[in-house]
Amino acid sequence: MRSTPDSSIGLADDRDDAAGDRDSRVARDTFVRRTIGAIALLAAVGLGALLSLAVGTKPIAWGTVFDALASHDASSSDHVIVRELRLPRTLLGVAVGVALGAAGALMQGVTRNPLAGPGILGVNAGAAFAVVSGIWWLGTSNVLVLAWFAFAGAAVASVVVYLLGTAGRGGATPVRLALAGAALSALxxxxxxxxxxxxxxxxxxxxxWAVGSLEGRDDDVAWHVAPIIAVGLLLAFGVARQLNAVALGDDTARALGTRIGTTRTMSLVAVTLLCGGAVAVAGPIGFVGLVVPHVARAWFGPDQRWLLPTSALLGAALLLFCDTLGRVAARPSEIQVGIMTAAIGGPAFIILVRRARMAQL
Amino acid sequence: MVDATGEITVPVSSDDVLALDEYTAVNLLSLGVTPIRAVNFFQLGEVDAILEAEGVDVFTGAPFTPNLEELSQSDAALVAGLNFPTIVEVRDTIDDEIAPTVLVDFLSSDWRAQLDLLASVTGTEDRLAELEDSVDSAIEELRDEIAAAGLEGATVSYLEETSGGISLSQSGRLAPSILEQVGLARPAVEQVEGTGVISELSEETLGDHDADFMIVETDLTIEPTVNESPLRSDDGVKVYVYGWSEDVVGSFRVLADLRRIVLDGEEPFGPDDQLQIWNEFVVPR
Known part of the structure; x- marks a missing residue:
């Protein structure tokens, strides 16, 4: 049957309506999926924090743990363990995990490089060099002093990488930044x-120090870096929308009105604050920044507005679980969290590589 | 003769001995043998003052790395050292190119066996017997004084704190065995059989180590904190000690520190007092 022009228009409208329905259904499904994932991640962080408070080298009953939190008795050694050792360590684990997870997602987004991690800007190398220099020249082993050395080293290294990466014509590109970072790290x-x-x-x-650990860091250290990490997170979330445009390529991003230079600069400042703060208090903890964004991306997709906060939550959950596991794996000794994350992150990374999910940034 | 790497025959000589590390050099000095040269192999600085005071020519290269070119310039009749892996690797070359080599077990906690080997290749067995008698007499004397003071059975917690964290020496190591010999007891949680070290001890377990005397050995690389932990009881005496090494100097130092801490209520010797310990207790008279 031959259709009239009017009926063709009607059919096209029906197709458009169907496509629109399908799009909105997909969008709704995606939103539901992401919301469920985000709630699960929040629950995982909560569970991780609870386990971190309750489980350690010394067995302590759950009731005592809650008592210690609700009404602290300084004469009870169990209460002291929970309040003065485990609580600061748990808060620090959340802060460092959030920082590393978010920094990893940010780095992979801004450099469009699936292998990018917080170390690619020379942050870890800068922190390590500053710490070694501090120990050598000052002979200090004070955690707080070394934390500031590490942060200063991380900050200076990333500024140098940025200057090297933007020198000459063309400005900063992901490849130039990565090369500058690799060169400075080697040096x-x-x-x-x-x-x-x-x-x-x-x-x-x-x-x-180079192994990475949360042990022996008290409230003092945590409070010094908390504002740094908080500012880094705010900056990171602030550039999330622009990073989505950058992921489409520089030309498309410009056409969409994105200021690429500003976005990259803000992102690098955020990465420096996040990584510098994390490395300063816990040393260079590997694999969290590299692996976590890939896992988050597999569930939440490449939208940075979801990817950044969920990578942060996943980073916190992973670090808390690894740290708790390290406390009980070799009683009465402990295994540093840096070793645990590498032991778990290594196999996870191999699985990701084999499934070829990495390139979908 | 059997050294740490197997059977070996070396000429007995107390002259022209080259020490491959600073601790072997001190062991040789305690036997009355001044090495013609010593390598600053570990570079921990613990025995530098002794080597300087005794006029030993010390060569410093990269730590843990024997410099064969430099070593070959020494006109030695005998080479002595520890069976540290990087030394064992070049042992045959040293044997062939420089002089017969004897290596002492690096991981041994038995200083008498270590010195026994060095004494037999340098012909200083008499001096070793003298040293052993001296240590045994000092142990006996301290045990009697502790008993007379009514402190026999007093508990002493002995932990070590380094940049790697807190560690626990098992009962067969030097300091724990001296504690036992002088009539002091470690807390039940520290009575672990063996001659090794349990490292990375969790701070959470510190409350189990409460004792009348809480001794923490530390080194110069950190500012020690174990005794300041909120889990440490305020009821015991808390002190930091240095240089309780697994050798003859360490033996005398442990005894001297215990005397000060347990009997005299004084501070133990400090990190810079190594030469004083050496001169007061070890130097052949």
Whole structure:
């Protein structure tokens, strides 16, 4: 049957309506899926925090844990363990996990590089070099002093990488930034090795910092870096929408009105604050920043407005579970969280690579 | 003769001995043998003052790395060292190119066995016997004084704190065995059989280590904090000690520190007092 022009228009309208319905159904399904995922992540962080408070080298009954939180008795060693050791450690675990997870997602987004991690800007190498220098010159092992050295080193390194990456014509591109980061990391790594090779005492102090740990950090340290990480998070969330445009390519992003230079600069400042703060208090903890964004992306998709906060939550949950596991895996000793994240993150990364989900940024 | 790497025959000589590390150099000095040269191999600085005072020519290279070119310039009749992995790797070359080499077990906690080997290759067995008698007499004397003061059975917690965290020496190591020999007891949680070290002890367990005397050995790489932990009881005496090493100098130092802490109520010797310990207790008279 031949259709009239009027009926063709009607059919096209029906097709448009059907496509519109399908799009809105997909959008609704995606929203529901993401909301469920986000709620699950919040629950995971809550559960991780609870376990971190209740489980440790010394077995403590759950009732005592709640008592310690509700009405602290300084004469009870169990209460002291919960309030003065586990509580600051749990809060620090959340802060560091949030920082590393968000920084990893940000780095992968801004460089459009699935292998990018917080270390790609030379942050870890800068922090390590500054810590080694602090130990060598000042002979200090004070956690708070080393934290500030680490943060200063991380900040200076990322500024140098940015200056190197933006030098010359064309400005900053993901490849130039990554190359500048790799070059500076290699240089700082060599200097760090030279210092620890020349001085045995520095090597002794440095090799344990370099593993990454949440143990032995008190409230003082946590309060010093909390504002730094908070500002980093605000900046990161602030550029999330622009990063979605950057993911489409520089030309498209410009056509959509995105100020690419500003977006990259804000992102790099955020990464520096997040990574610098995390490395300062816990040392260079590997794999969280690299693996977490990939896992989050597999569930929440590439939209940075979802990816950044959910990577932050997943980073916190992963770090809390790894740290708690490290406390009970080798009683009465402990295994540092940096070793646990590497032990879990390594296999997880291999699985991700085999499933080829990484390139879908 | 059997050294740490297997059977070996070396000429007995107390002259022209080259020490491959600073601790072997001090062991040789305690036997009355001044090495013609010593390598600053570990570079921890703990025995530098002794080597300097005794006029030992110390060569410093990269830590843990034997510099064969430098070593070959020493006109040694005998080379002595520890069986540290990087030394074992080049042991045959040193043997062939420089002089017969004897290596002492690096991980051994038995300083008498270590010195026994060095004494037999340097012909200083008499001096070793003298040293052993001296340590045994000091242990006996302290045990009697502790008993006379009514402190026999007093509890002493002994932990170590380094940049790697808190660790616990098992009962067969030097300091724990001296504590037992002088009549002091470690808390039940520290009475672990063996000659090794349990490292990375969780701070959460510190409350189980309460004792009359809470001794923490530390080094110069950190500012020690264990005794300041909120889990440490305020009822015991808390002190930090240095240099309780697994050798003859360490033996005398443990005894001297225990005397000060337990009997005299004084502070133990400090990190810079190594030479004083050496001169007062070890130097052949």
């Amino acid at each position: 700082l790594g060599a200097w760090t090795s030279a210092v620890v090779l020349l001085d045995q005492q520095t090597l002794d102090a440095f090799r344990f």
